[in-house]
Amino acid sequence: MDLQKTFVRTVDVARNETELTLSIHQVEHGDVGCVVWDAALVLLKYLATPSGRKYVQNKCVIELGAGTGVVGLSADIVGASKVILTDLPHILPLIDHNIKENTNILAHSKAEISGSTLRWGNTTDIKNILRKHLIDCVLISDCVYYEDGLDNLIETIIIILNSNPSATVLCSYEKRDTGNKIELLNKFLTALQDELNVVFVPFSEMDEIYRSDDINIIVVTKS
Template identity: 30%
Template sequence: MALVPYDENVLPALSKIHSSSAEFHFASHRLRLAQDWNRLGVAAVVWDAAVVLCMYLELGHVDLKGKTVIELGAGTGLVGIVAALLGANVTITDRKPALDFLSSNVNENVPPELQGAVQVSELTWGEGLEHYPSGSYDLILGADIVYLEETFPALLKTLDHLSSENTGILLSCRIRYERDERFLDMLRTRFSVQEVHYDKQRDIHIYRAARIRNKSEL
């Protein structure tokens, strides 16, 4: 998740986000993710969108073995870690202030034999994209990264740079406001977008996007 303010009126159980850790069982591994709301805010909390996306990946809806994957706004790193446990080569990214925290979670939860399949890297959306090979990823993942309207153009620019016609994009999010729908409308100007999963209990949508083939550059 991006290091930005979050509307506390929509937060679920406050006790969950203020806990120092969160535990999960994915891909036959017990995971314990550190959380640090007081220091890093939304970037250091496991949100429902990340959990639902991990469940979706674990069910095998996407073939991850040997795939080149990048996670945007990773926060605690849960989604990228699970993708690596499921066989992907993963670059897990977030802004610089979150990297030490993110790296610690990766080191604590990725087995030694898989550490080489995971890279933690700084990425501020829309900036320094030349450090990431254009269109070279099989899959782009994002959990709860669609909620601050001022970041939408930079996020779209980043998705555009990282993807090719062969890249899949999975975005897991709660649609809270009209601005979230506006991002989906922006996304549809360059990508085909379809909802592939909805978790009714958590009110989380997963959208799959793919670059529109033969679409002229805007």
């Protein structure tokens, strides 16, 4: 990953009455983790609403498949007490870069923020994190997009919720109709609904501008 060749996307996030601007570096040539996706924007803007804020304020938050880290960085600004941004090992340099590039903005929050490798379904990676942190909230945006990762992502969600039965998962996804995407999404939702409590965030509770008919946010809990 060439961090010399990035292009910046600015993202405004509300902290109480103040708007702070994150500068998110995206990589010109890379895979899907290198840019900010629309489902991320919908989720991060929801975190700053009265409905979304309660899930992250003063909470220990982990983001799975964080990519640029934009959602977790926003959770930090909104008021999380601790944020762990996770992804595959080759994406970690971009996450660390975005933490570093936003140090001044993040200083407003005093939260602890770090990047860490977490490969879905890899019990060593998951246990390493759970040994050190009691997770209250799991953030996931646009991670339901390929067959091979699906079961591992579901397993990771379940392991984290078992480690703290009062934790909450907020997951945003775009409803795509190409290839097997509809089938994949239905498989994901059915698997979660079989084991866990799944509630759809009402459209009216999302940010008035950053919401879209083709992007959902679900709240997943153990009970």
